[in-house]
Amino acid sequence: MEKLSFAEIDNTVNATLEPPGRMYWTVVALLFCGVLVGAACWGWQILVGIGAGGQNSPVNWGTYLINFVFWVGIAHSGTLISAILYLLRAGWRNPIARAAETMTVFAVCTAGLFPFIHLGRVWMVYYMLPVPNQRTLWPNFQSPLMFDVVAISTYLIVSVLFWYTGMLPDFAVIRDRAAGVRKKIFTVLSLGWTGRYEQWRHYSRGYLLFAALATPLVISVHSVVSWDFALGVAPGWHTTIFAPYFVAGAIHSGLAMVLTLMIPMRRIFNAQRIITMHVLESVAKTIVFTGLIVGFAYATEYFIAWYSRNSVEMEVFAFRSTGDFALQYWIMVICNSLVPLLFFIKRIRTSILWLFAISIAVNIGMWFERFVIIISSVARDFLPHAWGDYAPTGIEYGIMLGSFCLFFFLFFLFVKHLPSISMTEIKELQHQAGTHD
Amino acid sequence: MDRRTFLKLAGMGSLTFASACTLESEKKLYSLVKNQDDMVSGKANWYAGTCRRCPAGCGVLAKNREGRVIKLEGNPLHPVNRGKLCIRGQSGLQAVYHPERPKKPRIKQDGRWQALSFEEAIVRLAEKTRSAAARGKNRVRMLTCLEGDVCMGLFEKSMAALNGTAPLVFEPFSHEHLRTANQAVFGVSGLPSYRLENADCLVSFGADFLETWLSPVEYARRFKAMHAYADGKKGRFFYVSPWRGLTGANADAWLSCRPAAEAVICLGLIRQVLARKGSSGISTQVARQIRAVCQPYTREKVIEFSGVDPSGYDQMAEALLRAKDPLILGAGTLGRGRGDLQANIAANLLNFVLDPQLGKIDFTRRHRAEKAAGYGEIAAFFDQLAGNPPDVLLLNNVNPVYALPPEMDTSGILGSKQMFTVCFSNFMDETAQRADMVFPVSMALESWDEYGAYPDLLSFCQPAMKPLYGAPQIGDVLLRIAPDGTFENKDAKQELISRVQERWGISDTGAWLQAVRAGGRFEHAEASAGASGPAVTTAFQSWFEDPSELIRSESLLFAALPSVRFFDGRDAHIPWLCEIPDPVSKVAWQSPVLMHPETARKYGVRTGDGINLINRSGAVSAPVYETRYIQPGLAGIQAGQGHAVPGKYSGGRGANPFSLFSLKRPADAKTAFYAADPLRLEKSGQRQKLASTAGSMDPHGRKIALTMTLSDLAAPPGPEKHGLAMHDFPLTLPMPEGYDAHRDFYPPHDHADYRWAMVVDLDRCIGCSACAAACYAENNLAVVGEQEIINGREMSWMHIEHYQQMDRPDQPIFLPMLCQHCDNAPCESVCPVFAPHHNKEGLNNQIYNRCIGTRFCAQNCPYKVRRFNWHDWNWPEPLNLQLNPDVTVRSKGVMEKCSFCVQRIKTAHGHAKDENRKIKDGEVIPACVQTCPTGALVFGSLMDADSRVSKLVKDRRAYQVMGYLNTKPAVIYLKKVVHEIR
Amino acid sequence: MQNAKSRIIPAALGLVLIGTVAFGWSLAAGHPAAAWRAYLVNFLLFSAIAQGALVFSAMMHTVHAKWSRRLENLAESFAAFFPVSFVLFLGLFFGRAYVFPWMHADLHGKEVWLNVQFLFSRDGIALLVLYGLGFAYLYYTLWFKVDAYNPVTGLQLRLTRLWARRRPDPEKYKHRRYVFGVLYLMAFAVVLSLIGFDLVMAAEPHWYSTLFGAYTFIKAIYVGFGALLILAACTHASRGTGFLLSQSEFIDMGKLFFAFCLAWADLFYCQLVVIWYGNISEETAYVITRTMLAPWNRVAWAVFIVCFVAPFLILLNRRIKAVPWFMTCLCGLVLIGMWLEHYLLLGPALAGHNSASTAFSAGDVLIFLGFAGLLIAAVTGYLRQFPGMLDAAPGKAEAEGTD
């Protein structure tokens, strides 16, 4: 990575915080409208009942949980990049870590909405909280959904704290360059960070521990999500590989989302010199890796289903690839495990266009992976008489639209108001590079 | 008489209450401050009555809570149904509470309806009738449905007083051909009853005795008496017909044949029997004639003409010849063409040659249905109406406009201005629409009446609740419109009392009360005189003609098929009957055109394609439903739907097969027929999704609905299964002994006193779906409607699954599926709030108030018996009056499912506690178990070692659906027993 | 020093001898089942060690890690066991009657997959591919490490001749090394899954777990790294060589070991919780026999404590990772634990569920030593051929990075 002076770094990043133009606000406004659409759909559903969606018996779970898993998945790569790669001392993470973490925070927020949207009686949701009450009614800590409650809320809290801690020194930078009300705000936000070495020694240590804790957390969280299915008995759900397979899938989709976000961002904020091609290339390579894991999982599932000679298992998997949802299935296989292989070709993984296109493809593929898993299994489970079909309704699409808008709405607000690239970490990177060259 | 029955009888109220109990009661809180002496709120009163949904006349017990009837159950003492009810009987209540039931009489004035008070209506009617009567003979005519003797007597009397002829009895399902055939062969123009229970080999040439034929509940019972597996034996049942309905589905073999070719097959059999057995016991002259008739029907000819499968035919012939007690049943209820008459005659002859004594036909115990007028008479009646219209026409609960062929133009005739048509009806059906006055009279549950399905059988109707809208009963109306002084009694009730007194000699009040409480007099009903059949006449020859035209027709033929749900169409507006799918096709709300895949291919249509069937008489349009249960070249529609009236439930729904029929009056005019001319098929272009509740009828080799052959059972039992895979997994009882340390992670858990369980005998289940209806009634299940069924959101807690038998495709098997109350229920642990959990008596509880609607339980239920409330379902008033106050009405967003009728268990606990004892076996009877006509369901506690369930689970046939999932279901199934395929 | 080293191989061969004798004896003494069980168990364990150790090198190259050069050199030495492992695999054929309990069982249609000919051909080919790729990788990576101008040993000489055939082009070699590294890793995942399914999972033909393959190869990496740590510590300690590792290298290696300890435990739990919760006997029976019921539950606890609890608690501490002798003991313990774990998985099936079978005879131990001897001999032999690997500053041609 080419040499950048600390000042240049600060300038580039602070430039992103310049007052935004009309274009920006129009986009934000549009996104907000999208959020309103989603909210309206949800309101309607609460009014008339879950029947507003397309769920039925046997397919009692629909797009709400698909989107839930999808967004949680998106969240994970954020933690992967900021924590796991930090532990592995992969320098290329630094330029995108901040954006990735932010993605995590907002994706978790978005994901967190869906269990509520999914509930038949959302107004009773507090039954799931272990609040001491006079009737001594407690939630059931044997239920995978309770694991979810615990895991997701933990994940949200941790990723927010991690995010904030990471931004602390950068707040100080902005504070020192800003004036007026913004200076006041950032003075408060930066908690009076001065970069004394007394602070640095605790800070570095604390941050390392953060990373060390976030790593098992991210794995556990998506394992727990996978167990929402794997702990059940439904064929195609009840399979031991789910936890690692979901974790890999989550990171797969998340990395793709990182590319989808980074590529326009570096263009808009012309941060090409910070978010270099080398960075994107490394993300692409990691996508190949996760893609291979996911492909390996698909293959294993199929093989074991065949090996088991269990008619139920075999039927479900045959149905997946040839039945009503064959299209979704093949989209999933191609987009998730075949298309990323293109990244083996250097020309492709170094072409912005390809990177962007493939990242989109993977996002789509991963959405359909969740679709295939969640829908196709129960649509063909144990009793043939109960077999059924499923198609999302307008309400569901509306809510899905809302969720995407919400995510991008928050992300847009973030990029213009908070440092979307970690100045301190870039400086460290530069500094290391400097000392080692 | 079991304990429950006794309780019921004890609970049956007296007349004073019956007439006095009031509806207003539950409108205001303080209403019960002054309540009737024998009415305790929260406690049910039971009133015996008679079901009038069809001529079979089963005995019912009406459960009255706080002044309204909320459930019907069979009267255990009643000889016809012995405590059981069919799907229609269970649904009868909804006819009473139907939202479209007219509240007041209405009269048509210049095309618009005007409401009247009952009094006004009677006065107006009286004027009309009396002035008409004054004008001359037969100025007042009456067409009525089949009524009891007393009621008919009353009708006749008042009609006579109005100097008209006796009312004509119109029943669409009059079984006329059977009557004519009996006349022709036995010289008895009537409907004897058949002792199926004594037969060991049964052949039906279309008689759908499990759907609509004569008396379905009774014959279901008698059928299972011969066809259920018992001490190593099981009767054989062959069904010969171009289609396979519910009855055919219960046959060991279905022989598909060309329409109207049944007679040919039957004659072929006669020929073989005579050839093999000779004609011992038959007078030579009769024998000669029989020989003459069946001479041409060699095996080859039979096969050629009827298109029956040769090997099947030979098997049937063989079985018949080897049988000790064979019994032959003729054509089905809906058989209306000449071919069916021939089939009936041939069947009679075959019975005769097989058993000249006719030991299994009871000519003394004759069905009341035989009193219905024949097609000819009906036709003549309408001719007269058309030719010389009377001034007043009274129609009692009949719907000729729907049931008669369009070409008879009944609607035109009834619509004519010359006569004043009065329709005593509780639904604005086609006929009522055309009447000048519609007079809603009180229904069987609201009025005093008597209906004995058999001679000497006294079976009461008494008011189980105050008439919903205060309507008088028809008897009172006729009594009022007849000239004064016609009757010595002041009202129909008095009339009933005096008639009953003179006919059944019930003089003192005690005996009377006794009879009313019991629902009638049943002592002599069962006794029947010597079984010797009457002398066989020789009037049958002329009916048979050259069968060669059978094979000539190449065009698409049509048949109206019997429906266990809709009977003759009078019940098509009842929500439960629409909602509960047909057990064989599994299609609800619709009446598609059944078609063999070959036929469909020939006409280039497939399931779901909308088509129009057109012939000379009319046209219907409906979606195609491909099934192999119908003869190629034949299109069939189940009767009952396709009402051309406004209405939420029946309005314009489905298609009316009767509208494709036309009246045939042969020159010899011995009898008239209804027959459908060949069809023209047109694609209507649009597709319609079928409201089918079945995903797939193929069990995919899974351990779901299993069968055993007789020889399996004869063979010594094999070694205990100890495997882990689907098919070698052992039976694991939901009891501590069901656990095995090598298989189970979880420790066994005990239950307190009871472990409720159910045993389902697939060999007894006929798939009639009465259990489903009972469940709807007992547990306040919602009716979701056609669209939501298509969306896959039916709410049935108990439903019949229709599968093909695994080792023999196309052999159906019915599997009642309900919550299995597993000991290791996968649904429970996944709920984050403990809404479903295992209670101390082994029930899988579902706490509605706790449920937050994650739907994980349903996802994780291998049996998919959990039902989610996708919306707030509604009960249009006054249907809500039927709701069972003991069962919560679920709101949107909560999961529900079969509770083993926990409310009944609780009640039993109450009684047991009062008498401080434990609950006895058979004391708790869930609604489904209670009504099952064949006793396929048994309920009880597994912890009681001598309970029936404990005994049955030791049966060799016992297994658990998908038991290898180690859920340890508490619903244990007994394999269906099938005959070896030879 | 020379003699210090020269004593290793004879000692190792001695062990091999002991092992062979023990094996032969127990065959002769009429415990063929036990003998072949031991054979299979040790074959699986030691092959896994070798395969897993090479993964370290390949992995570090693929992610361009710079801190681990010296350790990679050691890791590559385990590849010397590949040929031995392959021969041992072929040896299984003679014990097929004992190592494949499903051979005469009713397999409900699994015969298609589970039949001896097919199994041996596919697994043989798989192993060949894996080892071939391993050597190919080695071939290209050694090019950077062997000084082509003065090959000191015969093998080096032969290699240099081979290399000499083509024009030395660092870029090409670098690229090839990278490619074969990646291919080896892929093959590793697939082949070890296959081995896991065929040789371990299929021992109970009714049982299946989709994660078992991944579990197998993660386990292999775990033990491979363990063995690598032991080797590193020993060479570090042995004064003979100039081979010294910095504290941070030990700590990083320790961290990796720790990480895979957690990964192994995670995959173990992922299977356990799903099967426990699902409660489908087809799956539970297997686990119950091994974890709930005597006598195997004791073994299960032992494995759990030795392979997870102990390393987890100990390695939480940072400094301890830098203590060579301690790490040696710990890793040794873990290897023993994994040896037990193989017994746990295979024992009940191979011993036909008779409860006495947990008792490990002396034979088991001796056979274990024999296999250990083979591994040691192979590794030492390799290092003999490439003494350069033990130099303080190895290799040429590449910028040496530190963390």
Place this chain on the structure above:
Amino acid sequence: MTNHDTHITALFADDAQAAAAVGALRQTQWPVADVHGPIPSQAISGALGIKKSGVGWFTLAGGVFGFFLGYFLAVFTSARWGLIVSGKPVLSYIPFFIVGFEFTILFSVLANVLGLILLMRLPAHRDLPRYRPECSADRFGVVVSCRQGEAPEVRRFLTELGGEMPEPADTQRDL
């Protein structure tokens, strides 16, 4: 050192210089009051002789507490209900581990944050006067305390070491 009444901040371009300066100052009687920098630096920490942070102990404590709290919560609530679901034991420890694990992470993180806040003495605004805004950008500021009189000398000393002296106006502010 009570009579050191003023602070002089020198800004260095990179941490090596700053570290050298710190080292040099160590030889003088002027103590290094503080060093501010935009990034953590081994060199400077080394020169200052800073020990490893103890925040890890907070984290560990939090983790242990969290683990037991999680398990306790699950066990306690299930025990209070005592309902059997799916035939599973009321206290099913295998799945409860998940709850325990998540709580472990949650509470270690909370404790970690708590530890940081306590150890770094945040939020703190009293250090700001001494602090130079450049230090957040690209300068390493070494703050030396000395007597008013010695100020010029110190300045010279630091300049020799390559430090830039911000204009006095700012230094005055520090008084």
